[in-house]
Amino acid sequence: MKTLYVSKEELKQLYNKDFPLWVEINLRFLKEKSYELVDWDNLIEEIEDMGRRDLDACISFLAVILEHMYKLDNFRGLAGGENAGKSWIKSIKNSRVRIHILFERYPSLKSKLPNELKTAWILARGRLKIWLINNNYNPDDFNIPTESPYSYQDAMEKDFNNS
Structure with a gap:
């Protein structure tokens, strides 16, 4: 799986503009263990909401x-x-x-x-x-x-x- 390049700021903007794409990109980053690219703030908020x-x-x-x-x-x-x-x-x-x-x-x-x-x-x-x-x-x-x-x-x- 090839990493899709998205800047941290673009990824944070996707959270509100295109949530399914935001999920897809973060999931890809997690699977690739590209942890430094993950939108951690919003991901943590989503996990809290799920719980x-x-x-x-x-x-x-x-x-x-x-x-x-x-x-x-x-x-x-x-x-x-x-x-x-x-x-x-x-x-x-x-x-x-x-x-x-x-x-x-x-x-x-x-x-x-x-x-x-x-x-x-x-x-x-x-x-x-x-x-x-x-x-x-x-x-x-x-x-x-x-x-x-x-x-x-x-x-x-x-x-x-x-x-």
Whole structure:
């Protein structure tokens, strides 16, 4: 494989202009052990992002759980009807399963996710506000707490079978 000549500055510019080509060139440099030519700053950033991707998915699922737990506890009346909340319970259960699947694939996430409750609640709180707006309510009228009213254990273990 012949090394494609690209200056360090051109390679850094490719990162934003033509990402697939940037990957191809860096991969070639790595395979050829031309380490001095690799765009290390952006490569390190990409590796960090790769490592965070599955944790971000877990955080997103945890946010759904928190959002729907809060809706169950505070907004069943707004949802109306006899079956109010059943879809939220189903969503909570599905999100828990998805988290456990990720834990099976990547065991290290199991110890990291409990530390992300605050981040998940920020996402859940935003989703709650959007839901209220979409249902013609002013979120400011509902005093949604800034701190999660639920623990990580509540989110992952609370029983909804009799709800």
